[in-house]
Amino acid sequence: MVRFENVGLRYGLGPEILRDLSFQIPAHSFQFLTGPSGAGKTSLLRLLFLSLRPTRGLVNLFGNDVSLLGKDQVADLRKRIGIVLQDFRLLDHMTTYENVALPFRVIGREESSYRKEVIDLLKWVGLGERMDALPPILSGGEKQRAAIARAVISRPHLLLADEPTGNVDPTLGRRLLRLFIELNKSGTAVIIATHDINLMDQYEARRLVLHQGRLHIYE
Amino acid sequence: MSRADHEHGPLVDLGYERPHLPALARNLSPIVPRASISGRALVAVVAIMTYLASITTGTVLLVSASAAEWQSEVASEITIQVRPTAGRDLDRDAAAATEAIRGQPGIIEIKPFSKQESAKLLEPWLGSGLSFDELPIPRVIVARVQPGTPLDLAALRARVTQVAPTASVDDHRAWIERMRTMTGATVFAGIGILALVIIATIISVSFATRGAMAANRPIVEVLHFVGAGDRYIANRFLRHFLRLGLEGGVIGGGAAMLTFGFSESIAGWFSGTPVGDQFAALLGTFSLRPSGYLALAAQAVLIAAITALASRRTLFATLDDID
Numbered sequence: 134m135v136r137f138e139n140v141g142l143r144y145g146l147g148p149e150i151l152r153d154l155s156f157q158i159p160a161h162s163f164q165f166l167t168g169p170s171g172a173g174k175t176s177l178l179r180l181l182f183l184s185l186r187p188t189r190g191l192v193n194l195f196g197n198d199v200s201l202l203g204k205d206q207v208a209d210l211r212k213r214i215g216i217v218l219q220d221f222r223l224l225d226h227m228t229t230y231e232n233v234a235l236p237f238r239v240i241g242r243e244e245s246s247y248r249k250e251v252i253d254l255l256k257w258v259g260l261g262e263r264m265d266a267l268p269p270i271l272s273g274g275e276k277q278r279a280a281i282a283r284a285v286i287s288r289p290h291l292l293l294a295d296e297p298t299g300n301v302d303p304t305l306g307r308r309l310l311r312l313f314i315e316l317n318k319s320g321t322a323v324i325i326a327t328h329d330i331n332l333m334d335q336y337e338a339r340r341l342v343l344h345q346g347r348l349h350i351y352e
Numbered sequence: 353m354s355r356a357d358h359e360h361g362p363l364v365d366l367g368y369e370r371p372h373l374p375a376l377a378r379n380l381s382p383i384v385p386r387a388s389i390s391g392r393a394l395v396a397v398v399a400i401m402t403y404l405a406s407i408t409t410g411t412v413l414l415v416s417a418s419a420a421e422w423q424s425e426v427a428s429e430i431t432i433q434v435r436p437t438a439g440r441d442l443d444r445d446a447a448a449a450t451e452a453i454r455g456q457p458g459i460i461e462i463k464p465f466s467k468q469e470s471a472k473l474l475e476p477w478l479g480s481g482l483s484f485d486e487l488p489i490p491r492v493i494v495a496r497v498q499p500g501t502p503l504d505l506a507a508l509r510a511r512v513t514q515v516a517p518t519a520s521v522d523d524h525r526a527w528i529e530r531m532r533t534m535t536g537a538t539v540f541a542g543i544g545i546l547a548l549v550i551i552a553t554i555i556s557v558s559f560a561t562r563g564a565m566a567a568n569r570p571i572v573e574v575l576h577f578v579g580a581g582d583r584y585i586a587n588r589f590l591r592h593f594l595r596l597g598l599e600g601g602v603i604g605g606g607a608a609m610l611t612f613g614f615s616e617s618i619a620g621w622f623s624g625t626p627v628g629d630q631f632a633a634l635l636g637t638f639s640l641r642p643s644g645y646l647a648l649a650a651q652a653v654l655i656a657a658i659t660a661l662a663s664r665r666t667l668f669a670t671l672d673d674i675d
Contacts, residue, residue, distance in 0.1 A: 184576075204672075205581050212579030222574050226385045230377040236578040244379050252377055264377045283578070 134160045134322055135181065140190030142176055150176060152346040163317045165333045166326040168343035174326040178293045182216050183207050215284035217294040221276045223268040229279050230264040236287040254282050259305065273300040281309060285316050292316060292323045298332055310335055384571060384588045389564040398600025401553045402655045405546055406608030406648045412542035413644045419535040426524045432493040435518040445516035446491040452511045458501035465492040553655060554662040561593065561666040586667040590660060597659025605652030612640045
């Protein structure tokens with residue numbers, strides 16, 4: 134599904150922050166991406182999400198060489214990827230429900246075909262009472278759950294989550310992890326970038342560890 | 353392409369917890385909020401530009417229509433002027449000239465001006481208290497020409513000067529040429545002003561679009577995250593700009609139409625004054641024909657379309673920079 138070969142990344146003329154990354158993300162797989170702060174976890178997620186292009190090496194995503202993709206093709210590939218970012222990126226003028234329903238709205242689906250699904254998922258992540266609330270009045274944890282719900286609602290082929298349990302208590306953290314596991318069981322490849330050792334200890338999964346720009350894989 | 357369409361079963365099963373659907377949970381908000389686009393200033397700019405463009409177009413139409421009328425009137429007559437000179441009888445020369453052109457091919461009516469009538473033509477310049485007997489006033493003969501008949505002016509001139517050597521025959525060609533030049537210059541100036549107005553509109557709209565895109569950059573980024581293509585995003589913005597353009601166009605175009613609609617009464621206030629008379633002479637009744645109003649309406653729609661197109665161009669250029 135995803136293949137990196139000798140990938141390097143630098144910002145401008147600065148030092149290379151990711152070096153010689155070679156790995157594969159198989160379909161239906163589950164992995165944690167970890168490493169110290171500044172190791173390049175977010176940059177690697179952005180490479181996987183096509184919002185950054187590598188400075189060298191080959192990135193192949195869903196069978197496409199990303200260096201050859203045009204903007205429309207990138208948009209099409211992104212419809213197959215869900216992403217949860219640390220800063221949530223919710224739209225402040227839209228309710229929680231509308232934010233979560235956005236991926237369906239963008240592809241032009243009839244609201245009646247997904248409304249129940251969105252509401253069920255919002256209940257699941259504990260936002261059943263906050264569906265009509267606007268993001269500015271949500272707590273950090275609520276925003277995070279809304280962002281996760283938006284990323285998983287369309288059941289992407291690949292889910293990228295950057296510190297998805299950083300702002301929630303351990304109980305809710307476990308619940309969210311269960312959501313990711315359920316999603317994975319239904320066929321989504323999941324990559325969770327996290328510092329949280331407890332979270333990683335709760336589920337036996339492949340670990341990708343970034344250290345000084347290089348990737349070490351523990352199966 | 354998500355898997356939601358062809359996967360079986362719900363992503364989460366709430367079992368007995370399954371909620372009743374709340375009434376409010378619906379997509380009600382626009383993806384790009386209208387309030388995030390500072391539209392009022394843009395509507396004002398487009399309205400002013402449309403008004404200026406419409407006034408220019410309307411004036412050009414009025415001048416062209418009036419000029420065409422003068423030209424057809426003037427082109428359908430010739431004037432013979434018999435000047436007094438020592439040793440010749442002016443009345444006899446005038447009568448001879450009248451007879452010389454009577455019955456010539458293309459001449460349908462001849463109106464010789466008597467001494468009193470000729471003198472009356474000079475009254476606006478010389479006043480009415482003078483005795484015209486002592487003044488050498490030329491005699492004027494106006495002949496109407498059958499429209500569309502080619503007139504052999506040289507032959508006619510030779511015929512007239514044979515019987516009245518001091519007569520001159522004028523078909524107003526030089527005057528018509530000057531008229532044509534003036535009308536052409538007016539139309540040319542009008543097109544120039546229209547071009548400037550359109551360029552200024554495009555620049556204003558481009559600035560407004562860039563401002564709106566900058567203000568809504570977070571929305572654009574999120575739309576990219578959820579897989580929206582540039583065309584989808586641009587269309588969300590474009591509908592706002594098309595509406596703003598139409599609002600501006602309707603206000604500006606409507607105001608211009610009202611201006612022309614009321615211009616007849618405005619012209620009425622000045623009638624009898626030198627300014628009013630000059631305007632009436634130049635622009636006739638100052639009222640547009642129905643086709644003129646149609647042209648103004650089409651122009652307002654055109655400016656709205658230009659607003660949308662300029663916005664679209666800027667949107668795609670700006671979207672290339674945002675990811």
